[in-house]
Amino acid sequence: MDLLSRGWETLQVRLEDEVCFIRIHRPDAGNAINDMLVEEMSAALAACDQAAKVVVLEGQPEVFCAGADFRQIEQRLDAGDADGGQHPEPLYRLWQKLACGPYVTIAHVKGKANAGGIGFVSACDIVLSDDKATFGLSELLFGLMPACVLPFLIRRVGFSKANYMTLTTQPVSAALAREWGLVDACDENSDKLLRAQLLRLRRMGKTGIARYKRYAAALDDSLQRSMAPALAANVEVFSDADNLEKIARFVRTGRFPWEGQP
Template sequence: MDVVTYQTIKVRFQESICYLTFHRPDANNTINDQLIDECLQVMNQCETSSVTVIVLEGLPEVFCFGADFQEIYQEMKSGRKQASSQEPLYDLWLKLQTGPFVTISHVRGKVNAGGLGFVAASDIVIADQTASFSLSELLFGLYPACVLPFLIRRIGYQKAHYMTLMTKPIFVQEAMEWSLVDACDAQSEVLLRKHLLRLRRLNKKAIARYKQFINSLDDRPRRTKSMALTENQDMFSDPQNQMGIIRYVETGQFPWEKSP
């Protein structure tokens, strides 16, 4: 077993399985540029190696809570008006969806906003009974432009539409009914091991051929990439939305709340 530690993730390889754990406990496992870059490094390594299964995991209380508003806040306060492109993150999700390996999100605790992109792009989602899933973007005048192509592909237009509008969490039983979660158990680690016992029998060439075919049947995320990235950048560059984010980071108040 080979163990590698990065700044924002923990990675270990066990035979043909790569375990990639988001590890930003002081930042609620939010997504920053460093995490995206480190995940892409691991994905690129897995593409050209003997890895056939990638397991994504988070902390016991939170899988991934979306964009790091602290990082965005620092960029805005430094005078940067134009938001950075989310193409690296989108490409990371595309690698999860189309790469020559089986991708599994093992979810415990909260998943929010961009964190749902990792889940929706995975081939298989395993959860325990603490798992919850939400899209909070509209609360800040935003919407999940980059997540939606992956989420609609997985659970359908109307359910993704409902999650976006309501902004509230759905819990694991409902997520199962909506096909956002494939398998659930209070002992999700045991459930994961049972899946891996079967998945580790698959060879890389067969996985690559199958995923190329299955993704050609619904290529929505790749087809809509340019539009999603443009919309996302425009939203995060909007001065009113930026002021809402700055206010939330500084005071904890949502955009609709009046100052005391």
């Protein structure tokens, strides 16, 4: 089915001259990652194998992606699913597709990118942001860890910076993310940055891009090697009943684990 003719529940997708714009569109859920988002974006990227030479991933003006959909996890816990229905492999493979697929991927970030949102950011070839964007890993606040994010983030910024973001749980500014290499360019007008990148990228041939991406993936197989331990660590933290109770309590009350009862 043509990219332009399919209906999407969690995305807004348009194709313009071999550039596919994919916007995460779950404004009522903070652009959180649920199963449908993973399924739909995987389908969109599969269509881009033939249709696009550049993929631009965007979010909403105030939030790029807030991470896992805690409400979906809480609903599954209520339905009796012991681990909240967490099956991390499809999401990991989606990020791997962004990193290694036969097109240039650009994350265009405005607002907040948090937790799994950092997975989308760090998986892309090029990261552009406005100067008010923030980047954070909040997982340890709930006893979790960014298990599947870290192979992609380490590949971008190195272990020490990824470790710092994980342990502090504090978001970093666009300027600091630019200094660390998580962001390639930031500006008050990030749309201008994107237009400048696309002006050059549109001149490249898809065959050349696909060959280069295939070669680059062969030079660095860290994402494939890291997949098994990343998935195992994700399953471990989401199988911990105490962690899942913290998530469910946050959804019900909006209170963090260290906050007392209202």
